[in-house]
Amino acid sequence: MRDIARELDLQGGSLYAHIPSKEAVLASIVERAAERFHQAIQPIAQGPGSAAGRLRRMIDAHVRVVASSPQRAHVFLFEWVSLGEERREAVSRSRDAYEEQFTTVIAEGIASGELAHDDARMAAVFLLSAMNALAHWYRPDGPLGPEAIAEQYADLFLHGLGRGITDGSATATAGGSP
Amino acid sequence: MRDIARELDLQGGSLYAHIPSKEAVLASIVERAAERFHQAIQPIAQGPGSAAGRLRRMIDAHVRVVASSPQRAHVFLFEWVSLGEERREAVSRSRDAYEEQFTTVIAEGIASGELAHDDARMAAVFLLSAMNALAHWYRPDGPLGPEAIAEQYADLFLHGLGRGITDGSATATAGGSP
DNA sequence: CCTACCGATCGGTAGG
């Protein structure tokens, strides 16, 4: 808190003229970050298009949000556990709803025969786990931009490493994306 | 530290008759955990078998190590960043070597034409990210055991969600594993 | 928004 105060040219205690508590600040950061993720994904998940196509765009959107600020993403994705019980449970519900968007699109793809797997929720957890780890290692000055990472992750998720029949959109020479 | 002391029926300060510092204790936990992972994976990676077969067994081994103690895995996988610079860099090298085992097997599979992807390292990061997140959410009393999770993760990694030609070992009714 | 301060807790040490 004293670091934050210094950054604002305030004395430590003076912060509390503006905020109720340290936890409230963390909660605010977490909730704003959550909103960014939801707003990026929702229109795609509930919009038109094949399941695979929507997943590809959802992966791109999610990766972009993480890459746009890995620090903020880290707070949302990993530091929310430090909130008190009440707020932590609210965030937990919000995260469940977010995961559900992925699960639903995957389940739709499975139901239509477009995709193949027997546990849509596990597939969603697998995908989100891989994407969220980006907040640990992504560096804006690294060799790969968010679009390239998103494309590779989409290829890996939709096609794996198997030498299956591809639909033509993936595992190519890694060129233009969505 | 006082919690640890209490658990040992000692006074807080008495701990320091046995250990040099708090960081040394963390380092010890991290290094022992690292060894478990290495020992589980190395003989498989460098042993015989097809690349896909070895990956399947490496995934099973890694998931089992995480599931055998999610807490210990959490310390190794996520809390090593709190170590001082010197020890942190040593752990970082150890983690790179571990990742490299996966990268190598994947690259071998690509070289032989058994697997298809153009960036073996990214594929390894993708896989390890998904598996390591288990340390966040795996519960021993959950519905899925480590074998079932490992099998699903191997299917997802090797075949994705696409409706490609399967090699017969995966995406079946989810029965017996390696 | 500052001054001045609170009680609690932290990792760690001296001396026995």
Add this chain to the structure above:
DNA sequence: CCTACCGATCGGTAGG
């Protein structure tokens, strides 16, 4: 391994 304690730091508050 205990007693007794160190200096530093923590989130937060009273009173102006």
